[in-house]
Amino acid sequence: MKALILVGGFGTRLRPLTLSVPKPLVDFANKPMILHQIEALKAIGVTEVVLAINYQPEVMLNFLKDFEEKLGIRITCSQETEPLGTAGPLALARDKLADGSGEPFFVLNSDVISEYPLKEMIEFHKSHGGEASIMVTKVDEPSKYGVVVLEEATGQVERFVEKPKLFVGNKINAGIYLLNPSVLDRIELRPTSIEKEVFPKIAAEKMLYAMVLPGFWMDIGQPRDYITGLRLYLDSLRKKDASKLASGTHIVGNVLVHESAKIGEGCLIGPDVAIGPGCVVEAGVRLSRCTVMRGVRIKKHACISSSIIGWHSTVGQWARVENMTILGEDVHVCDEIYSNGGVVLPHKEIKSSILKPEIVM
Amino acid sequence: MMGSSEEKVVAVIMVGGPTKGTRFRPLSFNIPKPLFPLAGQPMVHHPISACKRIPNLAQIYLIGFYEEREFALFVSSISNELKVPVRYLKEEKPHGSAGGLYNFRDLIMEDSPSHIFLLNCDVCCSFPLPDMLEAHRRYGGMGTILVIKVPPESANQFGELVADPVTNELLHYTEKPETFVSDHINCGVYVFTPDVFAAIQGVSTQRKDRANLRRVSSFEALQLPNRSLPTDFVRLDQDILSPLAGKKQLYTYETMDFWEQIKTPGMSLRCSALYLAQFRFTSPHILATGDGIKSATITGDVYIHPSAKVHPTAKIGPNVSISANARIGAGVRLVNCIILDDVEIKENAVVIHAIVGWKSMIGRWSRVQAEGDYNAKLGVTILGESVSVEDEVVVINSIVLPNKTLNLSVQEEIIL
Numbered sequence: 001m002k003a004l005i006l007v008g009g010f011g012t013r014l015r016p017l018t019l020s021v022p023k024p025l026v027d028f029a030n031k032p033m034i035l036h037q038i039e040a041l042k043a044i045g046v047t048e049v050v051l052a053i054n055y056q057p058e059v060m061l062n063f064l065k066d067f068e069e070k071l072g073i074r075i076t077c078s079q080e081t082e083p084l085g086t087a088g089p090l091a092l093a094r095d096k097l098a099d100g101s102g103e104p105f106f107v108l109n110s111d112v113i114s115e116y117p118l119k120e121m122i123e124f125h126k127s128h129g130g131e132a133s134i135m136v137t138k139v140d141e142p143s144k145y146g147v148v149v150l151e152e153a154t155g156q157v158e159r160f161v162e163k164p165k166l167f168v169g170n171k172i173n174a175g176i177y178l179l180n181p182s183v184l185d186r187i188e189l190r191p192t193s194i195e196k197e198v199f200p201k202i203a204a205e206k207m208l209y210a211m212v213l214p215g216f217w218m219d220i221g222q223p224r225d226y227i228t229g230l231r232l233y234l235d236s237l238r239k240k241d242a243s244k245l246a247s248g249t250h251i252v253g254n255v256l257v258h259e260s261a262k263i264g265e266g267c268l269i270g271p272d273v274a275i276g277p278g279c280v281v282e283a284g285v286r287l288s289r290c291t292v293m294r295g296v297r298i299k300k301h302a303c304i305s306s307s308i309i310g311w312h313s314t315v316g317q318w319a320r321v322e323n324m325t326i327l328g329e330d331v332h333v334c335d336e337i338y339s340n341g342g343v344v345l346p347h348k349e350i351k352s353s354i355l356k357p358e359i360v361m
Numbered sequence: 362m363m364g365s366s367e368e369k370v371v372a373v374i375m376v377g378g379p380t381k382g383t384r385f386r387p388l389s390f391n392i393p394k395p396l397f398p399l400a401g402q403p404m405v406h407h408p409i410s411a412c413k414r415i416p417n418l419a420q421i422y423l424i425g426f427y428e429e430r431e432f433a434l435f436v437s438s439i440s441n442e443l444k445v446p447v448r449y450l451k452e453e454k455p456h457g458s459a460g461g462l463y464n465f466r467d468l469i470m471e472d473s474p475s476h477i478f479l480l481n482c483d484v485c486c487s488f489p490l491p492d493m494l495e496a497h498r499r500y501g502g503m504g505t506i507l508v509i510k511v512p513p514e515s516a517n518q519f520g521e522l523v524a525d526p527v528t529n530e531l532l533h534y535t536e537k538p539e540t541f542v543s544d545h546i547n548c549g550v551y552v553f554t555p556d557v558f559a560a561i562q563g564v565s566t567q568r569k570d571r572a573n574l575r576r577v578s579s580f581e582a583l584q585l586p587n588r589s590l591p592t593d594f595v596r597l598d599q600d601i602l603s604p605l606a607g608k609k610q611l612y613t614y615e616t617m618d619f620w621e622q623i624k625t626p627g628m629s630l631r632c633s634a635l636y637l638a639q640f641r642f643t644s645p646h647i648l649a650t651g652d653g654i655k656s657a658t659i660t661g662d663v664y665i666h667p668s669a670k671v672h673p674t675a676k677i678g679p680n681v682s683i684s685a686n687a688r689i690g691a692g693v694r695l696v697n698c699i700i701l702d703d704v705e706i707k708e709n710a711v712v713i714h715a716i717v718g719w720k721s722m723i724g725r726w727s728r729v730q731a732e733g734d735y736n737a738k739l740g741v742t743i744l745g746e747s748v749s750v751e752d753e754v755v756v757i758n759s760i761v762l763p764n765k766t767l768n769l770s771v772q773e774e775i776i777l
Contacts, residue, residue, distance in 0.1 A: 009764070010763075010764040012762065012764055012765055012777060015762065015777035016777065019390075343777065345383070345386065347383060348383055359775040359777060361383065361386045361387065361760070361775065
């Protein structure tokens with residue numbers, strides 16, 4: 001079975017992290033974002049994943065070589081020379097996706113984190129016999145997104161409404177599709193939107209069905225949602241495989257600690273914290289609602305909350321870092337510094353406190 | 362007046378490296394600072410052209426930390442253009458401003474030069490190098506430093522120095538002092554005789570001897586101020602100029618022309634204007650002309666690359682530099698800005714006090730501007746590579762990182 005992951009562009013909303021690596025390789029819960037999706041696809045028997053990209057293919061291809069071997073799944077890239085939107089890339093990768101077997105293929109959006117109930121989606125797709133299935137998820141504020149209006153009993157999709165001003169429904173497109181190869185015949189090789197041009201046509205023919213995504217869903221393409229997403233992910237991990245989470249007197253709530261990370265005495269870690277490979281958390285540190293990426297050193301007595309600390313950065317002794325502070329790669333926060341929402345670009349040293357949210361270039 | 366035909370001169374230009382310059386962001390994301398264009402030519406082109414005026418110039422070396430491939434094209438093209446050998450040398454590890462020179466002394470001395478110029482690439486000035494060389498020969502010392510008088514309040518950002526008003530000998534030198542020492546500062550342009558290598562080696566040796574002492578007493582090691590510097594790390598200011606001041610070895614040559622340091626994108630706009638003004642005297646044919654009839658109205662100093670297309674109803678200047686393949690539409694007004702390669706500016710747009718990055722697009726009737734304070738963080742609006750400003754959008758006093766599309770007006774913002 002095949003799958004396409006829409007990786008797309010520059011990931012500017014996740015800067016400064018995406019100034020160092022392309023967005024799919026930004027770590028989430030101690031794993032590159034895209035690996036969560038590739039692993040979920042491999043688990044249900046997908047043998048080949050095509051990444052639709054238009055930015056930094058060399059970096060992606062290097063990374064993929066490592067994972068192709070480790071995971072035993074074929075990973076290829078389909079490179080857009082101009083941005084093709086959300087449907088165009090499928091036409092571009094057509095030869096890779098339609099192998100003549102008639103099997104449907106998955107399409108995933110790379111910014112999305114969820115439980116990936118792909119096996120259930122395959123069964124749903126077989127049972128309704130339509131041409132395309134999409135996952136939808138329930139949200140509190142549907143008018144921020146594109147709403148999918150569907151018939152509750154069968155899941156048949158009636159129509160799409162982009163950012164509706166009046167309430168028409170609370171289910172939005174979750175960015176996970178299962179499509180028959182015939183859908184490829186509907187897509188031209190040009191910038192095309194799957195929600196605006198392709199799906200409405202299939203829905204009009206009553207061949208598009210939506211399944212409500214069980215479990216959590218988050219678009220982690222920007223820092224605030226990334227932090228919320230980690231909370232949801234760790235909650236879900238607690239239910240599925242609690243042994244992966246850390247435990248001990250110094251742990252509160254859901255905490256993920258890589259086996260190569262070191263944590264000192266007298267720390268209090270959690271809730272909703274991920275500590276990456278090779279990290280050193282010195283004694284007396286308090287971490288809550290934050291991500292600490294590979295190779296970071298948090299010095300003694302520091303206190304970090306609601307923040308993301310980028311690869312190989314250091315946070316000084318007694319420093320206090322909070323309120324959506326995002327440190328890019330190789331950022332060094334000096335001792336006793338306070339950062340309230342500082343967004344710091346890579347290779348900087350922070351020698352004076354950041355009292356209100358500010359970008360440090 | 363001129364040296365004998367045997368007396369060759371070598372020039373060394375220090376170009377720095379990538380991790381040191383975060384101040385030049387966001388432009389430094391796309392290009393090494395030394396290659397950023399000022400008045401239509403890469404920053405380092407200006408000191409290189411100035412070196413060409415030195416009699417008996419044998420070779421120019423660029424020394425820096427950038428990868429060789431980043432300078433390969435530039436170096437071969439400028440060697441061809443100016444008919445002078447230019448070579449880029451990559452420092453493998455930091456040696457300090459003097460240590461870097463020492464590190465490559467064998468190459469530098471290959472032509473047995475009688476004099477060696479040392480210039481910093483991010484200095485913007487008239488580079489009076491032949492006059493400086495002549496003065497240096499008269500003084501007969503080991504080195505001559507280019508100096509300039511600045512307003513006393515700003516002097517402490519630089520190296521302050523005191524010179525003898527009659528002999529021009531350097532009497533005292535101190536780097537970025539806290540209290541006022543002098544309103545004359547070091548311009549970052551020097552000429553030396555090959556004796557300078559012995560002086561640099563002397564510093565290295567002295568440090569090595571102290572290091573040997575350290576092995577005797579580790580407690581002593583904690584007390585020494587330079588304990589963390591490797592023995593081959595020699596800084597020009599603190600280790601050579603300061604100690605040798607007052608010993609009849611170093612002299613000064615004062616310039617009365619302009620001088621600025623190009624540390625930030627805002628300053629690059631200022632320096633581009635200074636070089637454009639200089640072209641008005643040295644090579645006025647480079648500057649654009651036009652009266653709005655067959656070609657666009659030009660006011661003040663303007664450079665337009667021959668491949669750029671400018672609509673005749675546009676009004677350009679003063680202080681505008683337009684790079685290759687840019688397209689400037691009808692009714693556009695450009696004032697005090699740098700428009701980089703492949704930019705498209707659509708009809709009736711206005712750009713004032715800004716730098717518009719490569720391949721960007723400025724929509725119709727949109728307005729990109731700033732107050733024009735070169736020293737303020739958001740005093741010059743900077744658009745990175747491939748930024749799109751949609752029709753009628755206003756961007757004021759802001760910095761926009763590459764690959765963004767602005768469909769709403771912004772003011773006083775950094776957009777990542």
